[in-house]
Amino acid sequence: MEAVRIDKYLWSIRVFKTRSQASNACRSGKVVIDDIQVKPSRDVKINDVIQIRSGPLTRVLKVTDLLERRVSAKIAQNYYEDLTPEEEIEKIKMLREVNYEKRDRGIGRPTKKERRLIEKLKKTKHF
Numbered sequence: 001m002e003a004v005r006i007d008k009y010l011w012s013i014r015v016f017k018t019r020s021q022a023s024n025a026c027r028s029g030k031v032v033i034d035d036i037q038v039k040p041s042r043d044v045k046i047n048d049v050i051q052i053r054s055g056p057l058t059r060v061l062k063v064t065d066l067l068e069r070r071v072s073a074k075i076a077q078n079y080y081e082d083l084t085p086e087e088e089i090e091k092i093k094m095l096r097e098v099n100y101e102k103r104d105r106g107i108g109r110p111t112k113k114e115r116r117l118i119e120k121l122k123k124t125k126h127f
Helices: 006-012 019-027 073-079 084-098 112-124
Strands: 032-033 048-054 059-064 078-082
Touching: 006 019, 006 032, 006 112, 019 032, 059 084, 073 078
Parallel strands: none
Antiparallel strands: 032 048, 048 059, 059 078
16 A cells, blocks of 8 residues: 545544544645645555644644545554644644633533623633
8 A cells, every 4th residue: 555545544533533534624724744734535655744724723744654644643643743833732632721720620611701701701811
């Protein structure tokens, strides 16, 4: 096996849940190889570096081996090398912290006034 379709490869290493999602990401320009937006039919080869934009995060993966069938997540990690910069990982951690709200157990749902205050605080936080 010398090459595999990019949508099939991204689905098989579990970047996307379905092959349709992988194809749609390619068509919408969220998947880039060598600074070129790729179509779902583009073949991926060993040592290709793939950039995948997903929301605010841009993942960078290097193809170490080719895979046609979907395998478990643990096995799939053997087929790529994650080259995502540390800044991108920190960005995701920061987004999780900002959107996290803790409410003590047993005090019930927030009142209308509390809910409005929470929404106001969420809107004022900027990066």
